[in-house]
Amino acid sequence: MAKRRVKKRTQGPAKGAAAGPGNAASAPGQRVPKSMVIRMGASDVGPSVTQLVRDVRKMMEPQTAARLQERRSNRLRDYTTMAGPLGVTHLLLFSRSSSGNTNLRLALTPRGPTFHFRVEKYSLCKDVHKAMKRPKSGGTEYLAAPLLVMNNFTSQATSEDDKSKPKIPKHLESLATTVFQSLFPPINPTATPLNGIKRVLLLDRVPQSALENEDNDGANYILNMRHYAIETRTARSVPKPLRRLDAAEKLTHAGTKRKRGGLPNLGKLNDVSDYLLDPHAADGFTSGSDSEPETDAEVEVLARLSQKVNRTRAKPSKSTNGNAEDDDAPNVERKGIKLHELGPRLRLRLTKVEEGLCGGKVMWHEYIHKTPEELRKMDSMHEKRRAEKERRKAEQKANVERKRAERKSRGGGGKDAEDDDEGVEEGMEDWSDDEWDDYTNRGEDDDDEMEE
Numbered sequence: 001m002a003k004r005r006v007k008k009r010t011q012g013p014a015k016g017a018a019a020g021p022g023n024a025a026s027a028p029g030q031r032v033p034k035s036m037v038i039r040m041g042a043s044d045v046g047p048s049v050t051q052l053v054r055d056v057r058k059m060m061e062p063q064t065a066a067r068l069q070e071r072r073s074n075r076l077r078d079y080t081t082m083a084g085p086l087g088v089t090h091l092l093l094f095s096r097s098s099s100g101n102t103n104l105r106l107a108l109t110p111r112g113p114t115f116h117f118r119v120e121k122y123s124l125c126k127d128v129h130k131a132m133k134r135p136k137s138g139g140t141e142y143l144a145a146p147l148l149v150m151n152n153f154t155s156q157a158t159s160e161d162d163k164s165k166p167k168i169p170k171h172l173e174s175l176a177t178t179v180f181q182s183l184f185p186p187i188n189p190t191a192t193p194l195n196g197i198k199r200v201l202l203l204d205r206v207p208q209s210a211l212e213n214e215d216n217d218g219a220n221y222i223l224n225m226r227h228y229a230i231e232t233r234t235a236r237s238v239p240k241p242l243r244r245l246d247a248a249e250k251l252t253h254a255g256t257k258r259k260r261g262g263l264p265n266l267g268k269l270n271d272v273s274d275y276l277l278d279p280h281a282a283d284g285f286t287s288g289s290d291s292e293p294e295t296d297a298e299v300e301v302l303a304r305l306s307q308k309v310n311r312t313r314a315k316p317s318k319s320t321n322g323n324a325e326d327d328d329a330p331n332v333e334r335k336g337i338k339l340h341e342l343g344p345r346l347r348l349r350l351t352k353v354e355e356g357l358c359g360g361k362v363m364w365h366e367y368i369h370k371t372p373e374e375l376r377k378m379d380s381m382h383e384k385r386r387a388e389k390e391r392r393k394a395e396q397k398a399n400v401e402r403k404r405a406e407r408k409s410r411g412g413g414g415k416d417a418e419d420d421d422e423g424v425e426e427g428m429e430d431w432s433d434d435e436w437d438d439y440t441n442r443g444e445d446d447d448d449e450m451e452e
Contacts, residue, residue: 031184034088035064038079042070048124053094055125055344059201060092061142062185076358083109090183093358094119096176104348107357108179115176116352116361120222125343136340141229145184146199153177153205167208168220172353172364176221194232194335199342202226220366221350228339229436235298235334298336328438 037057040046045053058064067086079091093105101314102119129135153173161371178188180203187197266275353364361382 031089033063033085033090033184034086035060035090035092035183036068036079036083036088036327037064037092038094039070040076040093042074044071044072045094045096045102049094049096051124051126052102052122052344056092056094058125058142059146059342059344061145063185077105080109080357091357105358106179108182109357112354112356112358112360113175113179113356113363114356114358115179115350116354117223117348118351119346120349121345123343123345123348127347128341132335132341136229136231136342141342144198146201146227147187147197148181148184149200149202149229150180151202151204152178152207153180155201160310168364170348175353176350198230200230200339202227202228219349223342223346223348223350225346225348227342229342231338231340233338235336251368298334299333300332307390374402 037053037060039050039053043050057064057068076093082088083091088109091105091107091109093107095103095105097103102122104117104119105114106117107114129137153176186199191281202225204224204226206224208220211219264275266272269275351366352362355361355363361378
């Protein structure tokens with residue numbers, strides 16, 4: 001008789017990874033940010049939003065569900081149930097309303113909060129590439145998380161005239177900043193190498209003064225999102241005009257025809273320094289930005305140059321002062337940085353902030369503003385619901401303990417006891433699902449009442 005084959009695990013967890021699926025056992029403040037970009041309603045959102053979801057998934061790589069497939073039968077509960085075992089920390093839910101507006105909900109698992117955005121404008125990656133002369137397609141850039149750059153997230157002090165207008169509270173501004181910062185792993189500037197940063201995600205909040213000048217029916221919080229690829233090269237010490245002259249001279253000596261980048265016409269200039277300081281002076285017009293030195297996109301990087309050591313001679317090399325030099329000598333290099341836009345582009349408008357995960361007490365609403373009496377009434381209503389939920393949980397737990405005690409007193413065991421445990425656990429799961437649906441539906445009813 002042939003020996004039965006025994007399967008063995010050949011792949012263990014990665015080094016430094018916490019035990020358990022999806023690193024769920026790690027501390028909440030130390031877990032790696034993971035995201036799910038979901039289109040609610042599957043194909044009901046349309047082809048444009050479907051492609052937008054794919055582009056956003058590409059932007060959120062590598063810690064995201066890039067090949068997630070949604071179905072029409074899927075509900076929010078299906079994704080929140082799997083978020084815990086998979087270690088998902090953020091949910092980005094795209095949907096389309098009956099009026100045709102595209103909405104985005106950014107939620108933190110498992111208890112919120114949830115930020116509701118209206119996607120006012122967006123451009124897909126293919127649209128961005130068509131508008132560029134030399135588009136750059138992503139390659140190895142998506143193997144590492146992008147560098148998050150946030151601008152104007154702290155609002156300026158408002159005048160006395162603007163205090164009468166309803167603005168987003170300061171604590172919610174800080175909360176929004178914290179949520180966006182938690183989308184990607186933090187970067188240590190002193191330990192992270194420059195070559196390891198391949199992309200940058202720019203979040204720019206439109207200032208309030210600019211919003212007042214625009215015709216936006218009183219918007220309070222608008223974000224512009226851009227996605228770029230970073231290209232670094234060693235900065236050259238030779239100015240760009242001299243490089244152009246050198247290249248044109250080589251083309252002339254090679255016997256080729258004069259092209260667009262050939263020798264410039266310097267007959268109208270008094271001195272060659274006019275062209276070196278302003279390359280466009282030979283064309284009859286000047287450019288103030290181009291006449292400045294091209295050092296805005298250059299940074300100084302502390303690099304370590306490794307030196308070859310002769311193995312046959314173990315004598316250390318001596319410097320001019322007589323001290324032995326290290327094998328790795330520090331050196332400061334100038335790196336030129338250039339950004340290539342990858343897409344997509346998004347213009348997001350914050351409309352509502354909720355406490356829970358897509359269902360809970362409304363902390364702020366752009367269109368609906370309640371009086372202090374209405375706020376106290378809403379707080380008391382949510383407190384009663386929370387107390388009722390805790391009471392039902394305690395009652396269910398007491399029933400489970402009572403049934404187990406009765407089974408032990410009867411001396412039951414074996415298969416019957418396992419069936420009882422499975423029945424109790426299934427009952428608890430069913431109760432949790434019913435409670436979640438009831439709580440979510442009540443949250444939607446509250447929003448409808450607020451809108452009325």
